Amino acid sequence: MALHGNLIVSIEECKGCGLCVEACPPKVLHLTQQLNHCGYHTVEYTGQGCTGCGICFYVCPEPGALAVYRLAA
Amino acid sequence: MDGYVLAQHRAHSFYPVFDRKPDAQHQTHYCPGCGHGILHKLIARAIDELGIQDRTIFVSPVGCAVFGYYYFDVGNIQAAHGRAAAVATAVKRTRPQSIVISYQGDGDLAAIGSAEILHAANRGEPITVFFVNNAIYGMTGGQVAPTTPVGAKSTTTPFGRSVENEGYPLRVCELLAALEAPIYLERVALGNNKQITAAARAVKKALEIQVKGLGFSLVEILSPCPTVWKMTPVEAQRHVRDELAAIFPAGVYRDRSKDAVPWNAPARPPGDVRGMLGIAPSNGKKPAPPGTFVDQRIKIAGFGGQGVLLLGEILAEAGMRAGLEVSWLPSYGPEMRSGASNCSVRLSTAPLDSPVVSSPNVLMALNEPSLRKFLPDVEPGGAVFYNRTALPEDCRRQDVHFILRPFTELADELGDARAGNMVLLGAFLQMSRALPLEAVGAALAHMIPSERLRALDLEALERGRQLVKEILP
Known part of the structure; x- marks a missing residue:
């Protein structure tokens, strides 16, 4: 299956609340084992299956923690 | 990343750097999973889309969102506890071309500021109020609020809110819908992505009503407070969806935006007052x-x-x-x-x-x-x-x-x-x-x-x- 979307996570901004993991329709996000400088298990994209729908962006409480990309038509 | 375009990212109406803490210049001060951050993003997005950043004035009173001025790259005023609607009235009347947002929590709007919001709504002030209802005092550490559900424990109702002692939860949208003047009243929730999308539409609509000069608009947002509720962010989201929404039903309580006529600044008093x-x-x-x-x-x-x-x-x-x-x-x-x-x-x-x-x-x-x-x-x-x-x-x-x-x-x-x-x-x-x-x-x-x-x-x-x-x- 072709990749339609991509997600860049700002590790410094993510607080590891997990709302995006819960909301992601294709379930391609998970929380890492590592901690960031604030002590949060931040979110990570598995690298496969993102549709670029942007739902993770809307449920995320941080202004700039996630950047969603879509494959140009 | 060749061939990809940026679809969703930080809104322009946020400052590029948040100056509040030297060691966390991109994060908000909100707890993980807090509804304030989500709503901030919806508001900033709506400001971007409506092209009103250079004439928006954001009034933040006391509450978790007191630091709104560190985040929104618009005009900002910090108001005394509960007085945001009164301050917003003054700002709107002296600067009628500005877009004035009063951003208030439930402890602020529904308790100490209940008089101000009631009268601002009753006068039909053409401002936009975002009322964040998490059914508890968050910033001060979890005291009972007028919106706290019956039976819910808080630091000041350790055995649960009782009707005999604290009365019933105050339903602000229903209360304001009894008034003649408000143009738009809607209650939304941040309980899942569908609800958040609906909230985004309501936020934008409320601001559009002000841009058109139609009158008073208020959106009540049922919002998770994982820290004070002692839940994980995912549990808190579910609590909004299942528990809060049962007490505070989502919906449009007033929408006269189609029939309303643009508001004009009150005329000067007749005659020679001096x-x-x-x-x-x-x-x-x-x-x-x-x-x-x-x-x-x-x-x-x-x-x-x-x-x-x-x-x-x-x-x-x-x-x-x-x-x-x-x-x-x-x-x-x-x-x-x-x-x-x-x-x-x-x-x-x-x-x-x-x-x-x-x-x-x-x-x-x-x-x-x-x-x-x-x-x-x-x-x-x-x-x-x-x-x-x-x-x-x-x-x-x-x-x-x-x-x-x-x-x-x-x-x-x-x-x-x-x-x-x-x-x-x-x-x-x-x-x-x-x-x-x-x-x-x-x-x-x-x-x-x-x-x-x-x-x-x-x-x-x-x-x-x-x-x-x-x-x-």
Whole structure:
């Protein structure tokens, strides 16, 4: 299956609340084992299956923690 | 990343850097999973989409969102607890072209600010209120709020909220829907992505109603508070969806946006009010001389007895008689009897939004502690009147104009040291030419009943004008 979307996570901004993991329709996000400088298990994209729908962006409480990309038509 | 385009990212209406904490300049101060961050993003996105960033003014009162001004790159005002709707009213009325957002929590809006919101809504103020309801006091650590569900435990209802003791949860949208004036009232929730998308639409619609000038709009947002609820962010989201939404049903409670007509600023009172009050000739308001723009932000400070407050009152009274917009705000601490006293005076040809003077362009310092306290605040290019012939060695500035004269001693030579404030006033009038002398004379005639003292004051005033003529011929 072709990749339609991509997600860049700002590790410094993510607080590891997990709302995006819960909301992601294709379930391609998970929380890492590592901690960031604030002590949060931040979110990570598995690298496969993102549709670029942007739902993770809307449920995320941080202004700039996630950047969603879509494959140009 | 070749071939990809950025679909969703940080809104332009946020500051690129959040200055609050040196070690976390991109994160908000909100807890993980907090609804405030989500709503901030929806508001910032709507501001971007409507193209109103340069005329939006965001009012944040006390609550978790008190630091709104660190995040939104718009005009910002911090209001006293509960008073955001009143402050927003003033801002909207003095700046009708601005888009005014009042952002309030449930402890703020539904408890201490219940009067303000009720009356702002009842007057139909054309502002937009975002009411964040998480059914608890979050910032202060989890006390019962008017919106807390019956039976819910909080630090102040350790056995659960009881109807007998705390009453029923207050439903704000339903309450305001009983009023005639509101144009748009909707309750949304942040319980899952569908609800968040619906919330985004409501937020944008409420702002659009203000852009069109239709009237009062309020969106209530049921929002998770994982920390105080002692839940994980995912559990808290579910709690919003399942529990809160059952007590506070989502929906549109009022939508008259289709029939509403654009609001106009309230008309000035009919008739010649000044004439009726006897404060100006009955031929009406004296217009400011054409082409002159007055914006005097004056701080007057000294110790009790120097006539600090009276000087401010005379300036304001004279300004009013000259047809200017004026304010006078005294400040004297009960903890310092016969101690420091100061007042702020504004004289302007434009409507005033606030009587507070935080960066004066005129400082009148009648003693040394006042000079030391307020000199750093004076705007570059401002004028500083100081009651001595020299500045203290360690209290200097190069970018302001100093008028250093012993006003009190000069008044003493005229017969009464108490008239030092009038010598200073004369110097100010001669220097700024902000007020016509007749207006000051009329103000003195109104405020100083004793003919003897008034004659002395006029003499002192003239002495002050001479002082400046000597400096600036």
